[in-house]
Amino acid sequence: MLDKKIVELLNDQVNKEFYSAYLYLDFANFYKDKGLDGFANWYNIQAQEERDHAMLFVQYLQNNNERVILEAIDKPDKNLNALKDPLVEGLEHEEYVTSLIHNLYNAAYSIKDFRTMQFLDWFVKEQGEEETNANDMITKFDLFGNDPKGLYMLDSELANRVYSAPTL
Numbered sequence: 001m002l003d004k005k006i007v008e009l010l011n012d013q014v015n016k017e018f019y020s021a022y023l024y025l026d027f028a029n030f031y032k033d034k035g036l037d038g039f040a041n042w043y044n045i046q047a048q049e050e051r052d053h054a055m056l057f058v059q060y061l062q063n064n065n066e067r068v069i070l071e072a073i074d075k076p077d078k079n080l081n082a083l084k085d086p087l088v089e090g091l092e093h094e095e096y097v098t099s100l101i102h103n104l105y106n107a108a109y110s111i112k113d114f115r116t117m118q119f120l121d122w123f124v125k126e127q128g129e130e131e132t133n134a135n136d137m138i139t140k141f142d143l144f145g146n147d148p149k150g151l152y153m154l155d156s157e158l159a160n161r162v163y164s165a166p167t168l
Contacts, residue, residue: 003111007066009104010057015071017054021047026076027086038159045163052166060119084141091134098127
């Protein structure tokens with residue numbers, strides 16, 4: 001049986017991961033409206049990943065005979081105007097999610113909940129990759145995004161991304 005506070009934090013993380021999926025769908029829609037299908041593809045895949053992350057937390061709770069509590073998912077509230085805005089907001093959001101994972105890990109560590117710590121190890125690594133990817137997107141946009149041909153090439157590169165389900 002998991003500690004009550006850990007269960008509360010895990011359930012909260014389920015909601016945060018579903019919010020992340022909503023946020024990235026919003027980013028995908030922004031880019032689709034701008035005619036940047038590659039950027040839209042990249043964020044649609046991000047949304048799929050976030051849904052899978054939420055389901056991993058759901059499965060962990062269920063595997064530990066804990067009740068999953070689904071809350072309302074907030075509407076994304078980011079103000080998107082410039083083409084770079086979703087990239088910057090995406091990095092900030094990934095940094096926020098990293099802080100949530102670290103907080104959850106710290107709570108598990110403080111009560112010596114080794115099983116939850118082991119489960120969270122994958123998410124700690126994943127968040128490092130997510131932040132790197134978000135930073136790389138900003139760097140590439142800064143290098144090529146202001147040139148129409150460069151933006152076209154970057155959009156074409158992002159269109160080639162395919163979805164790969166996470167494995168723990």
